[in-house]
Amino acid sequence: MSIPPGALAPDTVGLDAGATLCKLVRRTDTLETLAFDSRDLDSLHRTIERWKPEHLAATGGGAGRLGDAFCGVQVTRIPEFQAWASGAPILADLEGIELPDSYLLVSLGTGTSILHLAHGESRRVGGSALGGGSLLGLGRLLLGVDAFDEITGLAAGGDRRKVDLLVGDIYGADEVLPLPAELNAASFAKLASREPADVAHALIGLVGENTALLCGQLAVALGAQAVVYCGSTLRGNPALAEILTGVTAMLGAASHLLEHGAFCGAVGAASLVRGA
Numbered sequence: 001m002s003i004p005p006g007a008l009a010p011d012t013v014g015l016d017a018g019a020t021l022c023k024l025v026r027r028t029d030t031l032e033t034l035a036f037d038s039r040d041l042d043s044l045h046r047t048i049e050r051w052k053p054e055h056l057a058a059t060g061g062g063a064g065r066l067g068d069a070f071c072g073v074q075v076t077r078i079p080e081f082q083a084w085a086s087g088a089p090i091l092a093d094l095e096g097i098e099l100p101d102s103y104l105l106v107s108l109g110t111g112t113s114i115l116h117l118a119h120g121e122s123r124r125v126g127g128s129a130l131g132g133g134s135l136l137g138l139g140r141l142l143l144g145v146d147a148f149d150e151i152t153g154l155a156a157g158g159d160r161r162k163v164d165l166l167v168g169d170i171y172g173a174d175e176v177l178p179l180p181a182e183l184n185a186a187s188f189a190k191l192a193s194r195e196p197a198d199v200a201h202a203l204i205g206l207v208g209e210n211t212a213l214l215c216g217q218l219a220v221a222l223g224a225q226a227v228v229y230c231g232s233t234l235r236g237n238p239a240l241a242e243i244l245t246g247v248t249a250m251l252g253a254a255s256h257l258l259e260h261g262a263f264c265g266a267v268g269a270a271s272l273v274r275g276a
Helices: 041-051 080-094 132-143 148-156 196-222 238-250 261-275
Strands: 012-017 021-027 031-037 055-059 073-077 102-108 112-118 121-128 184-186 226-230 254-257
Touching: 012 041, 012 261, 021 041, 021 261, 031 041, 031 261, 055 080, 055 261, 080 102, 080 112, 080 121, 080 226, 080 261, 102 196, 102 261, 112 196, 121 196, 132 148, 132 196, 148 196, 148 238, 196 226, 196 238, 226 238, 226 261, 238 254
Parallel strands: 012 055, 055 073, 102 226, 226 254
Antiparallel strands: 012 021, 021 031, 102 112, 112 121
């Protein structure tokens, strides 16, 4: 993925230190990205020593732990929401996505934050405690699975309709349904299956549907022309992507998913470091 020369300084590394993952980016001939567990400081040390940047632009909840210098590199801390707001249009441009004048930017990380970007300004308009952290915690509790990739792998072969109670399950065959029969009426309220794959798919449905319902309603209320979803919870998670786009469309809002959206904060931090 080639990157315009002015978007990121070549001597700067962007770092988004989240609660679960640490995301790093730098500009070479392309945009180079790297992610690992936020607790793995050894990997962070080795990467910074190998890349040898002049500046480290850090954002996220763990940025403060780096101090004013890390591995001898000057650290500039960038406010998290400011970094995301700056990173999204850069990534959208790289991925050939044309953003409207007014849109919601949704960061699906350990939890979820929602920003409204309109006419060059941004503000946080909502959020949810549901996110990737919810999937990991409930995956451990219900499935005995510790790795995020295991949960998404299970969900790929699951059918949450066997776990969630659908509108069609409530009404009789001869009754007039007020909503589509396949619409989820209550998450985990059927439990006709307790197969791990079905439960994993239902967990992703729980997070995805509630996030998209909130975002779709906010988009309509604020007059946003699209919802842009990004964040590490979407990495390798086609089930979540399908649910988010489907529910958002049902509410009448357009949606975009940034392919490299997990690195939105890191890209934004790197783009802002010289003006910080």
